[in-house]
Amino acid sequence: MLHVERVTKRFGGLVANEDVSFDVEAGQIVGLIGPNGAGKTTLFNCIAGYFPPSSGSITLGGTDIAGLRPEQCAKAGIGRTFQIARTFVSMTAQQNVMVGALLRDRSVRHARARADELLEFVDLARCADRPAGSLTISEQRRLAVARALATKPRVLLMDEVMAGLNPSEVREAVRVVLRIRDQGIACLIVEHVLEGIMPIADRIVVLDYGKKIADGTPAEVSSDSVVIAAYLGD
Amino acid sequence: MSSLAPKADDALTVPPISRRLGRNAAIALAVLVVAALVPQVVTSPSRLNLAVLILMAAQLGVAWNILGGYAGQISLGHAAFFGVGSYTATLLFMNFGISPWIGIPAGGLLAALIGGVVGWSCFKLKGHYFAMATIAIAEIVQIGFNNWEYAGAAVGLSLPMTERGWRVMIFGDKASYYYLALGLLVLSLAVNFAIERSFLGYYFRAIKDEPDAARSVGVGLTIFKQIALFASSFLTAMGGGLYAFKELYIDPPSVLATGLSIKMALSAILGGVGTLFGPVVGAVILTAIEEGSRALLGGSGRGTDLILYALIIIGVAIFYPRGVIGWLLERRDRKARHAAR
Numbered sequence: 001m002l003h004v005e006r007v008t009k010r011f012g013g014l015v016a017n018e019d020v021s022f023d024v025e026a027g028q029i030v031g032l033i034g035p036n037g038a039g040k041t042t043l044f045n046c047i048a049g050y051f052p053p054s055s056g057s058i059t060l061g062g063t064d065i066a067g068l069r070p071e072q073c074a075k076a077g078i079g080r081t082f083q084i085a086r087t088f089v090s091m092t093a094q095q096n097v098m099v100g101a102l103l104r105d106r107s108v109r110h111a112r113a114r115a116d117e118l119l120e121f122v123d124l125a126r127c128a129d130r131p132a133g134s135l136t137i138s139e140q141r142r143l144a145v146a147r148a149l150a151t152k153p154r155v156l157l158m159d160e161v162m163a164g165l166n167p168s169e170v171r172e173a174v175r176v177v178l179r180i181r182d183q184g185i186a187c188l189i190v191e192h193v194l195e196g197i198m199p200i201a202d203r204i205v206v207l208d209y210g211k212k213i214a215d216g217t218p219a220e221v222s223s224d225s226v227v228i229a230a231y232l233g234d
Numbered sequence: 235m236s237s238l239a240p241k242a243d244d245a246l247t248v249p250p251i252s253r254r255l256g257r258n259a260a261i262a263l264a265v266l267v268v269a270a271l272v273p274q275v276v277t278s279p280s281r282l283n284l285a286v287l288i289l290m291a292a293q294l295g296v297a298w299n300i301l302g303g304y305a306g307q308i309s310l311g312h313a314a315f316f317g318v319g320s321y322t323a324t325l326l327f328m329n330f331g332i333s334p335w336i337g338i339p340a341g342g343l344l345a346a347l348i349g350g351v352v353g354w355s356c357f358k359l360k361g362h363y364f365a366m367a368t369i370a371i372a373e374i375v376q377i378g379f380n381n382w383e384y385a386g387a388a389v390g391l392s393l394p395m396t397e398r399g400w401r402v403m404i405f406g407d408k409a410s411y412y413y414l415a416l417g418l419l420v421l422s423l424a425v426n427f428a429i430e431r432s433f434l435g436y437y438f439r440a441i442k443d444e445p446d447a448a449r450s451v452g453v454g455l456t457i458f459k460q461i462a463l464f465a466s467s468f469l470t471a472m473g474g475g476l477y478a479f480k481e482l483y484i485d486p487p488s489v490l491a492t493g494l495s496i497k498m499a500l501s502a503i504l505g506g507v508g509t510l511f512g513p514v515v516g517a518v519i520l521t522a523i524e525e526g527s528r529a530l531l532g533g534s535g536r537g538t539d540l541i542l543y544a545l546i547i548i549g550v551a552i553f554y555p556r557g558v559i560g561w562l563l564e565r566r567d568r569k570a571r572h573a574a575r
Contacts, residue, residue, distance in 0.1 A: 048450065049449075050446070050449075069449070069454070070446075070449035070450055071449050071452045071453060071454040071455075074449070074450060074451055074452035075452050079450070079451075080450045081450075082446070082447065082450075086444045086446065086447035087443075087444070087447075088439060088440050088443040088444055088447065088448075089443055089444075090439055090442070090443050090508065091436075091439060091440075091443070095436060095439075098436055099436050099437065099440045099448070099451055099453070100451040100452075102433040102436060102437070103451055103452035103453075106432075106433045107433075108431065108432065108433060108436070111433070111436075144447075147447075147451060148450065148451065150451070151451050151452055
């Protein structure tokens, strides 16, 4: 579904991503992990159109999306969430999701109905009419997921949906991610909370200093000596 | 969770939209009827003139609010659109005998076109930088008109009063201008209302709240800011055209001054940015202050209103950033929460 091939991103002399390649298939959860500053968020930004990659190709279902603008990527089928939820704080939770739904259907009435379905999907139905800014961090993260899902993405990029959550909130987030996968959406997740991502990921891609150092099942990756060295220092 | 689960478990809950809409429509209709009856009751020309000034200020606030309040792009150069509208309608009438019924919308279109160029060059700027660029552009326009002989330069233009009546939009009485100003205000509110209820209203607010997140759900920033600017500059210029035919005299200080831009922004900010009726409330308060200070202090009080404007800006920014309407809504919510306890 999502095919990233030899993507390099340079900022002046700094190489944030170097020659990174991997695939995410429909209905698959792929975790993107690595120490701080490994280039995970930069890679997200390249895929979602916020930075054009310096070289390499990114294709979604066969069409090239590298270098498209973020709004064009959204139309092509890339959904994303941000490290901080970036909810629209002047709106209610329902209206936040409606903004996403309006991409495929400009009817406000349809968008409202779709938003209610999605709020239920992420267990936020009871918050529909509350100002988005009054939700907890955990709720705002799930709201951002619902908003991204409303654009009917083929691939959903989630940037640290579990960071800073307590164990029960992590379980809630995990449940939502599994439900999204079951809908046949490809999930690419940047995560620091390894207890959250390891049990549910089909594959883990590890970045360090901008390069991919490992790619495999969670079991393979967590016993990989290079990965252990990157995390613990050598 | 089942769909039967109670949604209203919180006092912050807003009443169902259909009910609110019905009630609000009734209120709006009542206000409109009262407003239409004003010239029947108020016969003093100076009082009626004050009412016209309020309506025109409100209309400009509403027009500004589409771009500044909903889409969050603070323009402090809207006087340029106002001036272009008034000069276009005036010049078309004086030199070609074209009726203001065509001239005023034509001024609107020209201003919107100029707005397109401004937006294309300035919408990459964020926040304060955008506001500063709009000030600069308005200054350039003002200097240009000050030196443009065809447009009367610094002397300005006087409309000939050889013909009167609806065709030329020139009247001896104030009541006709009152109805024109009311009509333009209602038109502006209707445009704003239609935008607010459509996907555009949601997109504008998304751009204002979180531009990067808006892009992630497919909202292109420049195109939608341009749409907001188009509606906003068009309506502002229509206000300028009407001003010219009401005053029958325009010059750069009266239709292109920076103070005018600030007043448009201020009526929206004082009343409540991003709300339909906020600018109307703000315009009533501001015009009252302006005329009141003038009446109290006379000619020696020139500039007093500017000092008061400054105090209002500081006060609103510190105590009520959501303006009068926002403050009223908060009070209502607080009461509702108390009642729920």
